[in-house]
Amino acid sequence: MTLYGYYRSSASYRVRIALNLKGLDVDQVAVNLAAGAQHGEDFQALNAQRMVPVLETDDGLRLTQSLAICEYLDECYPSTPALLPADAAGRARVRGLASLVASEIHPLNNLRVLKYLVGELELDERAKLDWYRHWVAEGFAAFEAMLESEQTGQCCHGDTPTLADICLVPQVYNAKRFDCDLSAYPRLSAIAGHCLSLPAFEQASPPRQPDAC
Structure with missing residues (x-):
């Protein structure tokens, strides 16, 4: 998987934590928000919202919005710890x-x-x-x-x-x-x-x- 993010982005930070908790290794691609890299044509092709993070899965699925990504990881990789309680x-x-x-x-x-x-x-x-x-x-x-x-x-x-x-x-x-x-x-x-x-x-x-x- 590949994570497109920015080191100081709170949303990217959330996904990095979730990936670490699940023990998943990903390639990271930096998108420099301060320099406006999110507005470039290449990144807009990845995410029309021009926001990070974007998680690209091994089968080419592109996921946006940090909470949706975290819940996706929890459902696809149900290893301990679960990110949501059982009840x-x-x-x-x-x-x-x-x-x-x-x-x-x-x-x-x-x-x-x-x-x-x-x-x-x-x-x-x-x-x-x-x-x-x-x-x-x-x-x-x-x-x-x-x-x-x-x-x-x-x-x-x-x-x-x-x-x-x-x-x-x-x-x-x-x-x-x-x-x-x-x-x-x-x-x-x-x-x-x-x-x-x-x-x-x-x-x-x-x-x-x-x-x-």
Whole structure:
């Protein structure tokens, strides 16, 4: 398989974690989002959305959207650990936590939105950072509250990483990169720290990627 991604892309980071948890080796092709490589004709032929990641399977299937890719990997490679719990209620909880990050926080703060804020809307750097930190705070406050559950363990759901942790860790990484204050989220921060002690997460981190600069 081949993964088209960018080292600092949260969505690409999620898929790298999932691949590592499943013990799957892939070729990686860097798509430099900062330089606009996603807008080139070659990449648009891979993904009309002009977004990473794209996972190309051995039989030529091209998959987009990180959560869809992670669930595909979980279904096609049902090795331990499963990325979703076995019970319906557990799966719903994990999907809810994952979606809070992937559907509520990340879309408001990804690179193309930040570029639009300072480009077309002509916001200054301070206003851009205020925007970023506001939506992280809104989302993380809700996430922290949702972790007040007996189902929370060392990870978001029990003691085994799930799709929720796969989404949380990259968002925490980027929040720290933008100097967000995380002191109000002790559970969330502890879980992210625990996950980063696991090889699958640590090896997927942006500084460990070949295109990191």
